[in-house]
Amino acid sequence: MRQPMVIANWKMNMTLSDSEEFVRRFTAEDVGGGGVEMVICPSFIALSALSLLLKETSLLLGAQNMYWEKAGAFTGEISPLMLREIGVRYVITGHSERRTYFGETDEDVGKKAETAFAMGLVPVICVGENGEERRAGKTKEVIGRQLLTAVQALHEEADWRRLIVAYEPVWAIGTGVPARAEDAAVVAACIRSLLHEKWGEVAAAVRILYGGSVNPDNITEFTARPGIDGALVGNSSLKPASFAAMVNAVSAERRG
Numbered sequence: 053m054r055q056p057m058v059i060a061n062w063k064m065n066m067t068l069s070d071s072e073e074f075v076r077r078f079t080a081e082d083v084g085g086g087g088v089e090m091v092i093c094p095s096f097i098a099l100s101a102l103s104l105l106l107k108e109t110s111l112l113l114g115a116q117n118m119y120w121e122k123a124g125a126f127t128g129e130i131s132p133l134m135l136r137e138i139g140v141r142y143v144i145t146g147h148s149e150r151r152t153y154f155g156e157t158d159e160d161v162g163k164k165a166e167t168a169f170a171m172g173l174v175p176v177i178c179v180g181e182n183g184e185e186r187r188a189g190k191t192k193e194v195i196g197r198q199l200l201t202a203v204q205a206l207h208e209e210a211d212w213r214r215l216i217v218a219y220e221p222v223w224a225i226g227t228g229v230p231a232r233a234e235d236a237a238v239v240a241a242c243i244r245s246l247l248h249e250k251w252g253e254v255a256a257a258v259r260i261l262y263g264g265s266v267n268p269d270n271i272t273e274f275t276a277r278p279g280i281d282g283a284l285v286g287n288s289s290l291k292p293a294s295f296a297a298m299v300n301a302v303s304a305e306r307r308g
């Protein structure tokens with residue numbers, strides 16, 4: 053059984069005090085949330101303080117990025133050891149904004165995923181085609197290249213089972229125009245089948261999320277699809293009430 057999850061990717065939003073306020077207000081929300089894993093990915097600056105605040109809650113912590121070395125002369129980078137020490141559990145790798153603005157490659161994503169597992173973190177590998185690739189009918193080709201390069205270095209079956217893949221079509225991110233749920237489900241099935249070809253039955257354990265203009269009103273269109281196990285959410289995760297509404301919606305949908 054794959055546990056559904058909702059991950060908040062705050063991107064470069066929310067100061068430390070905003071982040072602390074979010075947690076205080078979120079814990080005051082009526083979050084039934086039964087069975088849904090809830091993860092927030094604040095800025096690096098806020099991770100340490102939030103890791104203390106979250107101890108009293110059922111929210112888990114994720115980072116938005118990391119470097120693939122444990123330590124060394126890499127000015128400005130954050131090591132997986134630093135993340136692990138403060139209780140970070142997940143790390144987003146290969147987000148399209150990192151690929152587009154910071155030149156992250158499929159190979160970089162693979163190195164990050166490999167190191168994340170080696171250091172006891174779980175990578176959330178993001179894949180997704182841009183608008184031009186979509187119009188050219190290249191979605192599956194792009195997803196296949198991004199995914200298979202990124203998972204190439206993962207050799208432990210125990211890691212494969214814990215992997216999370218987020219399908220985030222670039223054209224749907226921050227636009228208010230999500231993918232159609234049926235199209236997202238087709239891509240999710242394609243991701244699982246690529247992993248099945250590579251890893252066999254273990255692929256059934258991998259959680260696959262959808263991201264791109266998800267909000268409280270549309271989240272269950274995605275999570276109601278059997279192959280989609282949750283959502284990676286940007287804008288709509290910045291408000292405690294909205295994040296709580298998404299968690300509650302998924303929880304209710306799963307309980308039927």
Ligand code: 13P
Nearest residue numbers: 061225226264265286287
């Ligand atoms: P939006 O939910 O703002 O479209 O962002 C999606 C995303 O990029 C999450 O990683």
